Amino acid sequence: MTDDTLPTPASRGEMQARLDLSLGRAVSLRSMARATPEGLMSVGVLVSLILLSTAVLVRAAKRPGR
DSSP: OOTTSOOOOSSTTOEEEEEEEEETTTEEEEEEEEEOHHHHHHHHHHHHHHHHHHHHHHHHHHOTTO
């Protein structure tokens, strides 16, 4: 793999992104990300479950007298 190319996707649905950021002469950042549709779906399910459980906890905390 050279510095200016992304690696070949491992699966057909894999998505890739690269960011090269330079701030003046002293700071240079390089970032790469790879994701599959299945991975994005699982993250979405986990975030939804966390938000749902938080809503249940807040509602239970607002109940008077228990």
